[in-house]
Amino acid sequence: MAITAEVGDYPSLNDTDQKEIVWPLANFAKDIWGDIFTSYTFDQQVYEMLVMETEPLKKEVRCLLMEARNERKIVKQLEFINTIERPGISYHFKDEIEQQLEEIFTTKPPKDCDDLTTTALQFRLLRQHGFPISCHIFDEFMDTNGKLKNSLGGDIKGLLSLYEAAQLRTKEDIILEDALAFATTSLKHAQATLPLTSSSIGQQVKRALELPLHKGHERTEVRYYISAYELEDDSLRNETLLKLAKLDFNLRQMLHKKELSELSRRRRDLKLISKHDYARDRMVECYFWALGICFEPQHSKCRILLAKTLEAISIIDDTYDAYGTLGELQIFTDAIQSWDLKEMDGLPDYMKSFYKALLDISEEAEKELANYKEPSSYAIHCYNDRCKDYCRSEYVEANWFQKQDLPTFDEYMKVGMVTSCVNLLVTAASVLMTKSTTKEVFDWLASAPKIMEPIMLVSRLLNDIASHHAEKERSATGVHCYMNNSNVSEEEAMVKLEEIVEDAWKDFNEEWIRPTHIPRDILNGFLGVARLCFVCYKRDLDGYTEPAKLLKPYIIATLVDPIVI
Numbered sequence: 164m165a166i167t168a169e170v171g172d173y174p175s176l177n178d179t180d181q182k183e184i185v186w187p188l189a190n191f192a193k194d195i196w197g198d199i200f201t202s203y204t205f206d207q208q209v210y211e212m213l214v215m216e217t218e219p220l221k222k223e224v225r226c227l228l229m230e231a232r233n234e235r236k237i238v239k240q241l242e243f244i245n246t247i248e249r250p251g252i253s254y255h256f257k258d259e260i261e262q263q264l265e266e267i268f269t270t271k272p273p274k275d276c277d278d279l280t281t282t283a284l285q286f287r288l289l290r291q292h293g294f295p296i297s298c299h300i301f302d303e304f305m306d307t308n309g310k311l312k313n314s315l316g317g318d319i320k321g322l323l324s325l326y327e328a329a330q331l332r333t334k335e336d337i338i339l340e341d342a343l344a345f346a347t348t349s350l351k352h353a354q355a356t357l358p359l360t361s362s363s364i365g366q367q368v369k370r371a372l373e374l375p376l377h378k379g380h381e382r383t384e385v386r387y388y389i390s391a392y393e394l395e396d397d398s399l400r401n402e403t404l405l406k407l408a409k410l411d412f413n414l415r416q417m418l419h420k421k422e423l424s425e426l427s428r429r430r431r432d433l434k435l436i437s438k439h440d441y442a443r444d445r446m447v448e449c450y451f452w453a454l455g456i457c458f459e460p461q462h463s464k465c466r467i468l469l470a471k472t473l474e475a476i477s478i479i480d481d482t483y484d485a486y487g488t489l490g491e492l493q494i495f496t497d498a499i500q501s502w503d504l505k506e507m508d509g510l511p512d513y514m515k516s517f518y519k520a521l522l523d524i525s526e527e528a529e530k531e532l533a534n535y536k537e538p539s540s541y542a543i544h545c546y547n548d549r550c551k552d553y554c555r556s557e558y559v560e561a562n563w564f565q566k567q568d569l570p571t572f573d574e575y576m577k578v579g580m581v582t583s584c585v586n587l588l589v590t591a592a593s594v595l596m597t598k599s600t601t602k603e604v605f606d607w608l609a610s611a612p613k614i615m616e617p618i619m620l621v622s623r624l625l626n627d628i629a630s631h632h633a634e635k636e637r638s639a640t641g642v643h644c645y646m647n648n649s650n651v652s653e654e655e656a657m658v659k660l661e662e663i664v665e666d667a668w669k670d671f672n673e674e675w676i677r678p679t680h681i682p683r684d685i686l687n688g689f690l691g692v693a694r695l696c697f698v699c700y701k702r703d704l705d706g707y708t709e710p711a712k713l714l715k716p717y718i719i720a721t722l723v724d725p726i727v728i
């Protein structure tokens with residue numbers, strides 16, 4: 164399936180299209196954050212004091228990590244790596260962890276690694292890091308029919324570990340299909356008997372059933388895990404690690420709030436939204452998305468570019484979907500293809516500010532690139548090109564829906580995969596993510612690589628399943644196209660599209676496995692985008708459009724409340 168619309172393949176208007184089509188305004192929910200972030204002041208002194216406090220703790224954790232390696236006890240190593248990764252501090256020990264997992268992957272599993280919990284942990288950690296570990300390490304837990312042994316039904320810790328591991332399965336890992344179904348049912352039953360708030364395992368099971376780790380927002384999951392880890396028995400808890408995790412979380416959060424406060428003030432000064440109150444005002448949610456794509460301190464510039472891009476794209480999306488007439492939208496689409504501030508004069512007044520905002524974001528990023536060793540205007544061209552693709556495709560959709568001309572499902576998906584923003588977001592992330600992103604990486608991104616298609620499918624369809632009912636009045640989604648095309652009911656179409664999403668996720672897991680010549684940070688960007696869709700979109704609930712109904716507690720846990728130490 165081709166995934167970028169060619170220049171020029173968006174329709175032009177004829178005379179009858181020129182008259183205004185009156186359609187219901189979306190009446191989106193207002194921003195729910197007030198001035199929480201605008202009023203935040205970053206305290207450099209406190210920040211530096213906390214950094215100093217973490218240094219000896221990091222040293223100690225590094226020693227413990229090396230100790231586990233030197234003892235050559237794989238179970239201990241795996242458990243320790245997991246207790247470093249889950250509370251979000253593994254980015255300090257990337258090389259050490261990578262080296263240890265490489266060794267574990269190339270070593271024959273020892274005798275002490277034979278319970279379900281550790282076997283599944285081994286599978287998950289190795290797959291997460293891209294190692295092609297075989298699903299046959301689970302064979303000994305299967306009965307003669309290839310199903311998980313019934314006797315494992317009471318092993319809650321093991322089943323939870325298996326449930327999380329199976330989220331990384333590919334289409335080849337057939338034995339994990341039944342195993343996952345068995346684990347899910349058993350965990351649901353167990354949930355009824357576990358103390359949910361007062362036990363670590365109870366909290367972990369509850370969270371995993373809401374959203375598996377592999378599909379969650381990394382920083383939110385970190386926050387939830389730290390709370391669960393605090394409830395572990397004394398004998399299972401490492402106090403140094405817990406202290407480091409809490410301090411590090413608060414440090415990261417301080418920097419994230421600083422970025423968000425700057426962005427919120429910029430938004431207030433630009434008055435992008437007060438001029439466009441037909442559009443969603445979602446600066447905070449856009450930043451939450453950017454944070455899910457990259458969270459490390461060295462990626463600050465990248466995060467800010469992503470958040471600004473998302474904010475502009477969000478207003479542009481609402482203009483195409485819920486406000487502009489086809490005549491106005493064609494003028495806007497043409498102006499974007501020219502990518503020239505001179506075009507502003509010909510735009511309707513209300514479009515001028517966000518047209519300029521998008522071009523300014525690109526120019527700022529280009530200036531930032533000039534500080535890099537090898538300035539690359541190529542990166543910016545790619546960014547601009549993806550914005551142009553996006554607007555052309557939005558225009559194609561606006562034409563279909565304003566003229567009530569329902570495309571076939573295949574036609575819709577070809578265009579909808581571009582408006583899923585995946586290529587645009589990953590390209591934007593790559594512009595400032597590392598100073599060494601090469602032309603080859605941008606060419607690879609532009610070539611519609613195999614790893615991109617499943618993420619586009621996941622994003623487009625999860626978004627459509629979530630917003631299908633809300634958008635019924637104003638436009639159409641993939642659900643409508645599928646129903647119409649296959650002559651099935653709404654429920655049947657939703658179930659089918661959910662199956663396509665699950666299949667696409669397995670394809671993504673396949674592409675995630677090494678070897679690949681693409682920097683892992685960039686691949687992480689793909690994973691981040693897909694995860695955000697699982698976080699944000701549920702059946703009939705679009706958490707981006709209605710943050711109070713879904714994202715609010717996640718954003719509070721991740722970006723508002725620090726951890727009490």
Ligand SMILES: CC(C)=CCC/C(C)=C/CC/C(C)=C/COP(=O)(O)OP(=O)(O)O
Pocket residue numbers: 452473474476477478480484582583584622623626630696705707
């Ligand atoms: C589409 C998608 C998965 C976007 C994720 C990235 C994101 C939050 C982009 C910001 C603005 C945007 C296009 C939101 C989706 O709106 P919408 O629900 O109205 O999307 P649609 O008009 O493309 O259906």
